[in-house]
Amino acid sequence: MNRIFHARxxxxxxxxxxxxxxxxxxxxxxxxxxxxxxxxxxxxxxxxQIIHTVYTVTPDGILEISTGRFIRKKVIPISEITAIRKCHSMKFGRFSVTEYVLIECGKGKFVSVMPVKEREFVELLEKRLTDYIL
Structure with a gap:
């Protein structure tokens, strides 16, 4: 079953x-x-773009990033993901302007996502990534 995460x-x-x-x-x-x-x-x-941005994780190991009807979907095989990090942009002390999840997929390719349920999204990707490795 596809797991859909909406964008923040x-x-x-x-x-x-x-x-x-x-x-x-x-x-x-x-x-x-x-x-x-x-x-x-x-x-x-x-x-x-704001209303229809969704991140879909499929059971067959695909991450689809859809940013609306006017822009083509990005399809990333979970097997190509090398790192998942939570990042902050422009920190002022403990306050950061924007928090996002940075996904490294392949050599020198990065995708930033901002799901509403960030922790669940990262845990699901890491679980699917370890399932693929095993």
Missing amino acids: IAWYQYFLLVVLTVNVVGALWCKYILPAVLLILMLIVVIE
Whole structure:
């Protein structure tokens, strides 16, 4: 059975939504139709990516990273995963701006994911990785 993990929404995604919305309203208020339409399209794409980002771990040893309908899925065989680390970006003392899971798959290839249930996601990947090795 496939195990699906939804993505956590980061603070900068909320910030991007607010900035795009304010710009759309401003462009419509000033009657700049073409920029408003382009900003609305960007807003739709961003909302689509935020809502439909999922990480699927299949029983046959595949990790699928889907970031919405407009972008192609990334398919990573779990057997190719060499390291799984929890990382922080820009730490200020004990506070970090963003926390994410960094997956190294192959030589020099990295994928960062932000699942809601981070611990369960990492434990499942490590379990499937050890099952594959044995």
